[in-house]
Amino acid sequence: MIFGGFQKNSMIDFPGKIAALVFTQGCNFHCPYCHNPALIAMKGKQNISEEEVLLFLKKRKGLIEGLAITGGEPTLQKNLPDFCEKVKAMGFPIKLDTNGSRPEVLRGLLTAGLLDCIAMDIKTLPSEYAPLLSDHSMEHALETSIRLIIESGIDHEFRTTCVFPFISEEKAKSLVPLIRGARRFALQSFSDTSLYNPDFFNKKGRGLDDHEINRIKTVLSPHTESFIIR
Numbered sequence: 001m002i003f004g005g006f007q008k009n010s011m012i013d014f015p016g017k018i019a020a021l022v023f024t025q026g027c028n029f030h031c032p033y034c035h036n037p038a039l040i041a042m043k044g045k046q047n048i049s050e051e052e053v054l055l056f057l058k059k060r061k062g063l064i065e066g067l068a069i070t071g072g073e074p075t076l077q078k079n080l081p082d083f084c085e086k087v088k089a090m091g092f093p094i095k096l097d098t099n100g101s102r103p104e105v106l107r108g109l110l111t112a113g114l115l116d117c118i119a120m121d122i123k124t125l126p127s128e129y130a131p132l133l134s135d136h137s138m139e140h141a142l143e144t145s146i147r148l149i150i151e152s153g154i155d156h157e158f159r160t161t162c163v164f165p166f167i168s169e170e171k172a173k174s175l176v177p178l179i180r181g182a183r184r185f186a187l188q189s190f191s192d193t194s195l196y197n198p199d200f201f202n203k204k205g206r207g208l209d210d211h212e213i214n215r216i217k218t219v220l221s222p223h224t225e226s227f228i229i230r
């Protein structure tokens, strides 16, 4: 595992738990609004070793209630299943954040019972991810991940950052069949601090206003068990 960051405790990254948070290095997307741009490069700096994370968890048993694994994109780490096995063997529940691009990794983790909670970003319609990718289309992979997560039976959340042109009321209508039955959906307001591509927001990108966000909520919320705007 290559970790680009580590946060010893967080009250907001694992629903209902005080969790430690590890940030994996490397992402296969390049979202202009990414708030962790230093984590996108595949060969970034290793800030903490796997052994140090495991030792920290061992010492904090009873104080820390779980581990949240975020990125970057954690499913790109080839040792992720092995790392999750070690964390679970210590008795810690795991929450995984993912962009949904590696459904085969998600399937393996779910089948092995290694995850307790998943949060997946849905950035736009799966057929419209091209501006966020450096290589091929991921439409099928993204749709497969969404179905896997909804059918997993574990706690899960989908979340969309409210940035034009990626999401709109019209696009939300097309998302309905994909997210129907999801346990939780979160619309996240756009924040313009520490962006991967600030230039994008000088040209065509912008955060949606409250009215636009509420219109999207009206479209999506009848189809999910719970819905939040944060």
Ligand code: SF4
Pocket: 027, 028, 029, 030, 031, 033, 034, 035, 036, 039, 040, 071, 072, 073, 099
């Ligand atoms: S927002 Fe997430 S998926 Fe997008 S570039 Fe950043 S880490 Fe990758």
